[in-house]
Amino acid sequence: MALQKSDIIRAGLETLYHSRLYRMFEPSWRGLGAVFMLHHIRRRTELVAGFHPNSCLETSPEYLVKVLERLQDRGIEFVSLAEAVERTRLGENASRFAAFTIDDGYLDNYTNAWPIFRKFGCPFTVFVATKIIDGTAELWWLALEKIIAANDEVTACVDGEQNTYKTSTSAQKQSAYQSIYWYWRGLPERDQRRKARNLCACYGVSLERLCRSQAMTWDQLRELNADPLVTIGAHTVNHVALAKLEEGDASREMTASRQRLEKELDQPVDFFCYPYGDPGSAGAREFDLAETLNFKAAVTTRKGLLYDDHGEHLTALPRVSLNGDYEDLKYIELYLSGAPFALWNKFRKVDAT
Numbered sequence: 001m002a003l004q005k006s007d008i009i010r011a012g013l014e015t016l017y018h019s020r021l022y023r024m025f026e027p028s029w030r031g032l033g034a035v036f037m038l039h040h041i042r043r044r045t046e047l048v049a050g051f052h053p054n055s056c057l058e059t060s061p062e063y064l065v066k067v068l069e070r071l072q073d074r075g076i077e078f079v080s081l082a083e084a085v086e087r088t089r090l091g092e093n094a095s096r097f098a099a100f101t102i103d104d105g106y107l108d109n110y111t112n113a114w115p116i117f118r119k120f121g122c123p124f125t126v127f128v129a130t131k132i133i134d135g136t137a138e139l140w141w142l143a144l145e146k147i148i149a150a151n152d153e154v155t156a157c158v159d160g161e162q163n164t165y166k167t168s169t170s171a172q173k174q175s176a177y178q179s180i181y182w183y184w185r186g187l188p189e190r191d192q193r194r195k196a197r198n199l200c201a202c203y204g205v206s207l208e209r210l211c212r213s214q215a216m217t218w219d220q221l222r223e224l225n226a227d228p229l230v231t232i233g234a235h236t237v238n239h240v241a242l243a244k245l246e247e248g249d250a251s252r253e254m255t256a257s258r259q260r261l262e263k264e265l266d267q268p269v270d271f272f273c274y275p276y277g278d279p280g281s282a283g284a285r286e287f288d289l290a291e292t293l294n295f296k297a298a299v300t301t302r303k304g305l306l307y308d309d310h311g312e313h314l315t316a317l318p319r320v321s322l323n324g325d326y327e328d329l330k331y332i333e334l335y336l337s338g339a340p341f342a343l344w345n346k347f348r349k350v351d352a353t
Ligand SMILES: [Zn+2]
Pocket: 103, 104, 235, 239, 274, 275, 276
Protein backbone atom coordinates (compact mmCIF):
# COMPACT_ATOMS: atom_id res chain seq x y z
CA MET A 1 0.00 0.00 0.00
CA ALA A 2 1.24 3.47 -0.83
CA LEU A 3 2.72 5.45 2.03
CA GLN A 4 0.12 7.82 3.43
CA LYS A 5 0.80 11.44 4.32
CA SER A 6 0.22 10.63 7.99
CA ASP A 7 2.94 7.92 7.83
CA ILE A 8 5.44 10.44 6.46
CA ILE A 9 4.56 13.02 9.09
CA ARG A 10 4.81 10.36 11.81
CA ALA A 11 8.28 9.35 10.58
CA GLY A 12 9.36 13.01 10.73
CA LEU A 13 8.00 13.41 14.25
CA GLU A 14 9.72 10.22 15.43
CA THR A 15 13.08 11.42 14.06
CA LEU A 16 12.65 14.81 15.66
CA TYR A 17 11.85 13.18 18.99
CA HIS A 18 14.48 10.45 19.13
CA SER A 19 17.28 12.69 17.89
CA ARG A 20 16.28 15.15 20.65
CA LEU A 21 16.75 17.87 18.05
CA TYR A 22 13.45 19.38 19.12
CA ARG A 23 14.99 20.59 22.36
CA MET A 24 17.17 23.02 20.44
CA PHE A 25 14.05 24.73 19.16
CA GLU A 26 12.45 25.17 22.53
CA PRO A 27 14.01 28.45 23.73
CA SER A 28 12.81 30.47 20.75
CA TRP A 29 9.82 28.41 19.58
CA ARG A 30 7.97 27.38 22.74
CA GLY A 31 5.74 30.44 22.48
CA LEU A 32 3.16 31.78 24.91
CA GLY A 33 0.81 28.84 24.74
CA ALA A 34 -1.30 26.63 22.52
CA VAL A 35 -4.87 26.39 21.33
CA PHE A 36 -5.66 22.69 21.00
CA MET A 37 -8.20 21.49 18.44
CA LEU A 38 -10.54 18.53 18.70
CA HIS A 39 -13.61 17.35 16.77
CA HIS A 40 -15.03 14.03 17.98
CA ILE A 41 -14.04 12.71 21.37
CA ARG A 42 -14.81 9.05 21.06
CA ARG A 43 -13.13 5.73 20.54
CA ARG A 44 -12.24 5.18 16.90
CA THR A 45 -15.26 4.21 14.85
CA GLU A 46 -14.38 1.76 12.11
CA LEU A 47 -17.31 0.73 9.98
CA VAL A 48 -14.94 -1.66 8.23
CA ALA A 49 -11.69 -2.84 9.86
CA GLY A 50 -8.72 -0.85 8.58
CA PHE A 51 -10.85 1.78 6.84
CA HIS A 52 -11.12 4.92 8.92
CA PRO A 53 -10.58 7.90 6.65
CA ASN A 54 -11.89 10.38 9.20
CA SER A 55 -9.77 9.11 12.07
CA CYS A 56 -7.91 12.43 12.09
CA LEU A 57 -11.15 13.95 13.43
CA GLU A 58 -11.43 11.51 16.34
CA THR A 59 -9.60 11.63 19.66
CA SER A 60 -10.13 8.87 22.17
CA PRO A 61 -11.37 9.94 25.63
CA GLU A 62 -8.45 8.02 27.20
CA TYR A 63 -5.89 9.99 25.21
CA LEU A 64 -7.55 13.31 26.04
CA VAL A 65 -7.22 12.42 29.75
CA LYS A 66 -3.54 11.56 29.29
CA VAL A 67 -2.88 14.84 27.47
CA LEU A 68 -4.56 16.88 30.19
CA GLU A 69 -2.54 15.04 32.86
CA ARG A 70 0.68 15.63 30.96
CA LEU A 71 -0.01 19.34 30.52
CA GLN A 72 -0.86 19.61 34.20
CA ASP A 73 2.41 17.85 35.14
CA ARG A 74 4.28 20.29 32.94
CA GLY A 75 2.75 23.23 34.85
CA ILE A 76 0.83 24.46 31.84
CA GLU A 77 -2.17 26.53 32.82
CA PHE A 78 -5.61 25.69 31.44
CA VAL A 79 -7.29 28.90 30.30
CA SER A 80 -10.41 29.89 28.38
CA LEU A 81 -10.05 31.03 24.79
CA ALA A 82 -10.84 34.59 25.92
CA GLU A 83 -7.92 34.45 28.38
CA ALA A 84 -5.59 32.92 25.77
CA VAL A 85 -6.48 35.70 23.35
CA GLU A 86 -5.98 38.40 25.98
CA ARG A 87 -2.57 37.03 26.97
CA THR A 88 -1.57 36.85 23.33
CA ARG A 89 -2.76 40.41 22.72
CA LEU A 90 -0.65 41.61 25.63
CA GLY A 91 2.26 39.31 24.78
CA GLU A 92 2.25 38.05 28.37
CA ASN A 93 4.45 35.05 28.91
CA ALA A 94 4.31 34.69 32.68
CA SER A 95 3.14 31.09 32.52
CA ARG A 96 2.48 28.96 29.48
CA PHE A 97 -1.12 28.16 28.77
CA ALA A 98 -3.35 25.75 26.90
CA ALA A 99 -6.82 26.53 25.60
CA PHE A 100 -9.05 23.77 24.22
CA THR A 101 -11.45 24.06 21.29
CA ILE A 102 -13.83 21.50 19.79
CA ASP A 103 -15.26 22.08 16.33
CA ASP A 104 -18.71 21.50 14.81
CA GLY A 105 -21.08 20.60 17.70
CA TYR A 106 -21.10 16.81 18.00
CA LEU A 107 -22.99 14.86 20.62
CA ASP A 108 -19.80 13.22 21.94
CA ASN A 109 -18.61 16.69 23.03
CA TYR A 110 -21.52 16.65 25.46
CA THR A 111 -21.41 12.99 26.50
CA ASN A 112 -17.64 12.29 26.48
CA ALA A 113 -15.59 15.49 26.45
CA TRP A 114 -17.55 17.58 28.92
CA PRO A 115 -17.14 15.19 31.91
CA ILE A 116 -13.39 14.98 31.25
CA PHE A 117 -12.88 18.74 31.04
CA ARG A 118 -15.02 19.18 34.14
CA LYS A 119 -12.89 16.72 36.09
CA PHE A 120 -9.79 18.74 35.25
CA GLY A 121 -11.49 22.12 35.74
CA CYS A 122 -10.34 22.88 32.23
CA PRO A 123 -12.21 25.54 30.20
CA PHE A 124 -13.10 24.70 26.60
CA THR A 125 -14.78 26.28 23.60
CA VAL A 126 -17.21 24.55 21.26
CA PHE A 127 -17.47 26.04 17.77
CA VAL A 128 -20.89 25.36 16.35
CA ALA A 129 -22.12 25.18 12.77
CA THR A 130 -25.76 25.94 13.52
CA LYS A 131 -27.28 23.56 10.97
CA ILE A 132 -25.45 20.70 12.65
CA ILE A 133 -27.41 21.41 15.82
CA ASP A 134 -30.56 21.72 13.71
CA GLY A 135 -29.76 18.22 12.42
CA THR A 136 -29.87 19.41 8.81
CA ALA A 137 -26.19 19.97 7.94
CA GLU A 138 -24.66 17.89 5.17
CA LEU A 139 -21.81 15.99 6.81
CA TRP A 140 -20.69 14.80 3.39
CA TRP A 141 -17.30 13.46 4.54
CA LEU A 142 -19.03 11.06 6.94
CA ALA A 143 -21.66 10.14 4.32
CA LEU A 144 -18.92 9.30 1.83
CA GLU A 145 -17.21 7.11 4.42
CA LYS A 146 -20.47 5.33 5.13
CA ILE A 147 -21.20 4.68 1.45
CA ILE A 148 -17.71 3.35 0.69
CA ALA A 149 -17.68 1.22 3.85
CA ALA A 150 -20.97 -0.45 2.90
CA ASN A 151 -20.27 -1.21 -0.77
CA ASP A 152 -17.81 -3.32 -2.76
CA GLU A 153 -18.07 -0.94 -5.70
CA VAL A 154 -18.90 2.76 -5.80
CA THR A 155 -19.68 4.78 -8.91
CA ALA A 156 -19.13 8.52 -8.66
CA CYS A 157 -18.50 11.37 -11.06
CA VAL A 158 -14.95 12.63 -10.59
CA ASP A 159 -13.28 15.18 -12.88
CA GLY A 160 -16.24 15.10 -15.26
CA GLU A 161 -16.18 11.31 -15.69
CA GLN A 162 -18.27 8.54 -14.20
CA ASN A 163 -15.76 6.36 -12.39
CA THR A 164 -16.48 3.01 -10.85
CA TYR A 165 -14.19 2.33 -7.91
CA LYS A 166 -13.58 -1.14 -6.59
CA THR A 167 -14.10 -0.84 -2.86
CA SER A 168 -13.99 -4.37 -1.49
CA THR A 169 -10.74 -4.19 0.52
CA SER A 170 -9.89 -1.53 3.06
CA ALA A 171 -6.99 -0.34 0.86
CA GLN A 172 -9.36 0.06 -2.10
CA LYS A 173 -11.86 1.83 0.10
CA GLN A 174 -9.18 4.19 1.37
CA SER A 175 -8.00 4.96 -2.14
CA ALA A 176 -11.54 5.58 -3.49
CA TYR A 177 -12.30 7.78 -0.50
CA GLN A 178 -9.22 9.92 -1.07
CA SER A 179 -10.03 10.40 -4.78
CA ILE A 180 -13.64 11.41 -4.25
CA TYR A 181 -13.02 13.39 -1.06
CA TRP A 182 -10.32 15.60 -2.56
CA TYR A 183 -12.28 16.09 -5.77
CA TRP A 184 -15.28 17.23 -3.76
CA ARG A 185 -13.14 19.40 -1.47
CA GLY A 186 -11.95 21.33 -4.55
CA LEU A 187 -15.41 21.99 -5.96
CA PRO A 188 -17.48 25.12 -5.40
CA GLU A 189 -19.71 24.60 -2.36
CA ARG A 190 -22.94 24.29 -4.34
CA ASP A 191 -21.52 21.64 -6.72
CA GLN A 192 -19.90 19.75 -3.88
CA ARG A 193 -23.15 19.53 -1.93
CA ARG A 194 -25.14 18.55 -5.04
CA LYS A 195 -22.74 15.71 -5.79
CA ALA A 196 -22.84 14.52 -2.20
CA ARG A 197 -26.65 14.60 -2.18
CA ASN A 198 -26.80 12.64 -5.45
CA LEU A 199 -24.40 9.97 -4.25
CA CYS A 200 -26.31 9.64 -0.96
CA ALA A 201 -29.58 9.26 -2.89
CA CYS A 202 -28.04 6.55 -5.11
CA TYR A 203 -26.73 4.55 -2.14
CA GLY A 204 -29.66 5.09 0.21
CA VAL A 205 -27.86 7.20 2.81
CA SER A 206 -29.93 9.87 4.56
CA LEU A 207 -27.80 12.97 5.19
CA GLU A 208 -30.35 14.18 7.70
CA ARG A 209 -30.38 10.96 9.73
CA LEU A 210 -26.60 10.93 9.66
CA CYS A 211 -26.41 14.50 10.95
CA ARG A 212 -29.01 13.91 13.65
CA SER A 213 -27.13 10.85 14.89
CA GLN A 214 -23.90 12.86 15.28
CA ALA A 215 -25.09 16.20 16.58
CA MET A 216 -25.95 17.77 19.91
CA THR A 217 -29.45 19.21 20.26
CA TRP A 218 -30.10 22.86 21.08
CA ASP A 219 -31.15 21.84 24.61
CA GLN A 220 -27.88 19.97 25.12
CA LEU A 221 -25.94 22.95 23.78
CA ARG A 222 -27.76 25.28 26.19
CA GLU A 223 -27.03 22.91 29.08
CA LEU A 224 -23.36 22.82 28.12
CA ASN A 225 -23.28 26.58 27.78
CA ALA A 226 -24.59 27.02 31.33
CA ASP A 227 -21.28 25.61 32.64
CA PRO A 228 -18.86 28.49 33.36
CA LEU A 229 -16.06 26.38 31.87
CA VAL A 230 -17.72 26.48 28.46
CA THR A 231 -17.60 29.08 25.70
CA ILE A 232 -19.66 28.71 22.54
CA GLY A 233 -18.28 30.15 19.31
CA ALA A 234 -19.59 30.44 15.75
CA HIS A 235 -18.56 28.15 12.88
CA THR A 236 -20.91 29.26 10.03
CA VAL A 237 -24.43 27.98 9.36
CA ASN A 238 -23.72 25.32 6.72
CA HIS A 239 -20.12 24.38 7.52
CA VAL A 240 -18.76 25.92 4.33
CA ALA A 241 -15.29 26.80 3.06
CA LEU A 242 -15.70 30.59 3.20
CA ALA A 243 -12.92 31.37 0.72
CA LYS A 244 -14.96 29.64 -2.00
CA LEU A 245 -17.92 32.00 -1.51
CA GLU A 246 -18.59 35.52 -2.73
CA GLU A 247 -17.65 37.97 0.00
CA GLY A 248 -21.27 38.84 0.77
CA ASP A 249 -22.23 35.19 1.16
CA ALA A 250 -19.20 34.52 3.35
CA SER A 251 -20.10 37.45 5.55
CA ARG A 252 -23.72 36.23 5.81
CA GLU A 253 -22.61 32.73 6.84
CA MET A 254 -20.49 34.22 9.61
CA THR A 255 -23.09 36.70 10.79
CA ALA A 256 -26.09 34.38 10.60
CA SER A 257 -24.41 31.65 12.64
CA ARG A 258 -23.43 34.16 15.30
CA GLN A 259 -26.90 35.72 15.42
CA ARG A 260 -28.61 32.34 15.70
CA LEU A 261 -26.32 31.32 18.56
CA GLU A 262 -26.81 34.65 20.32
CA LYS A 263 -30.57 34.22 20.07
CA GLU A 264 -30.59 30.59 21.22
CA LEU A 265 -28.11 31.16 24.07
CA ASP A 266 -29.14 34.70 24.94
CA GLN A 267 -25.57 35.98 25.18
CA PRO A 268 -22.93 37.55 22.93
CA VAL A 269 -20.77 35.29 20.73
CA ASP A 270 -17.25 36.70 20.44
CA PHE A 271 -15.22 33.98 18.74
CA PHE A 272 -15.24 32.39 15.32
CA CYS A 273 -13.70 29.30 13.76
CA TYR A 274 -13.26 28.89 9.98
CA PRO A 275 -14.70 25.57 8.69
CA TYR A 276 -11.92 23.30 7.32
CA GLY A 277 -9.65 26.20 8.32
CA ASP A 278 -6.83 25.48 5.86
CA PRO A 279 -5.38 28.21 3.60
CA GLY A 280 -7.72 27.18 0.74
CA SER A 281 -10.79 27.62 2.96
CA ALA A 282 -9.83 30.76 4.89
CA GLY A 283 -7.29 33.42 3.98
CA ALA A 284 -6.60 37.14 4.26
CA ARG A 285 -10.10 38.14 3.06
CA GLU A 286 -11.76 35.99 5.73
CA PHE A 287 -9.36 37.18 8.44
CA ASP A 288 -10.29 40.78 7.58
CA LEU A 289 -13.99 39.88 7.52
CA ALA A 290 -13.83 38.39 11.02
CA GLU A 291 -12.16 41.60 12.19
CA THR A 292 -14.74 43.81 10.45
CA LEU A 293 -17.52 41.78 12.06
CA ASN A 294 -15.91 42.49 15.44
CA PHE A 295 -15.10 38.94 16.44
CA LYS A 296 -12.55 39.20 19.26
CA ALA A 297 -10.56 36.36 17.68
CA ALA A 298 -10.89 33.59 15.13
CA VAL A 299 -9.08 30.28 14.81
CA THR A 300 -7.86 28.35 11.76
CA THR A 301 -6.57 24.81 11.35
CA ARG A 302 -3.15 26.13 10.38
CA LYS A 303 -0.58 24.50 12.60
CA GLY A 304 1.34 26.33 15.29
CA LEU A 305 1.71 27.72 18.80
CA LEU A 306 0.85 31.28 19.82
CA TYR A 307 3.56 33.94 19.80
CA ASP A 308 3.67 37.65 20.70
CA ASP A 309 3.28 38.54 17.04
CA HIS A 310 -0.15 36.89 16.92
CA GLY A 311 -1.35 39.84 19.01
CA GLU A 312 -1.56 41.71 15.69
CA HIS A 313 -3.35 38.81 13.95
CA LEU A 314 -6.03 37.66 16.37
CA THR A 315 -8.39 36.57 13.59
CA ALA A 316 -5.82 34.19 12.09
CA LEU A 317 -4.78 32.08 15.06
CA PRO A 318 -3.15 28.69 14.49
CA ARG A 319 -4.01 25.59 16.51
CA VAL A 320 -2.52 22.27 17.55
CA SER A 321 -4.61 19.30 16.47
CA LEU A 322 -5.09 16.44 18.93
CA ASN A 323 -5.62 14.23 15.96
CA GLY A 324 -6.51 10.56 16.36
CA ASP A 325 -3.74 9.55 13.96
CA TYR A 326 -1.10 10.75 16.41
CA GLU A 327 -2.16 9.59 19.83
CA ASP A 328 1.19 9.44 21.59
CA LEU A 329 2.34 11.62 24.47
CA LYS A 330 5.78 12.07 23.00
CA TYR A 331 4.15 14.13 20.27
CA ILE A 332 2.79 16.44 22.98
CA GLU A 333 6.39 17.06 24.08
CA LEU A 334 7.26 17.89 20.48
CA TYR A 335 4.29 20.22 20.04
CA LEU A 336 5.14 22.10 23.23
CA SER A 337 8.69 22.68 21.98
CA GLY A 338 7.30 24.36 18.85
CA ALA A 339 9.82 22.40 16.72
CA PRO A 340 7.42 20.57 14.35
CA PHE A 341 5.58 23.81 13.59
CA ALA A 342 8.79 25.78 13.03
CA LEU A 343 9.79 23.21 10.41
CA TRP A 344 6.28 22.89 8.91
CA ASN A 345 5.89 26.69 8.62
CA LYS A 346 9.42 27.20 7.28
CA PHE A 347 10.40 29.16 10.39
CA ARG A 348 7.57 31.65 10.13
CA LYS A 349 5.88 32.28 13.45
CA VAL A 350 2.84 34.02 11.97
CA ASP A 351 1.05 32.94 8.81
CA ALA A 352 -1.87 35.27 8.16
CA THR A 353 -1.88 35.46 4.37
ZN1 LIG B 1 -15.69 22.17 11.33
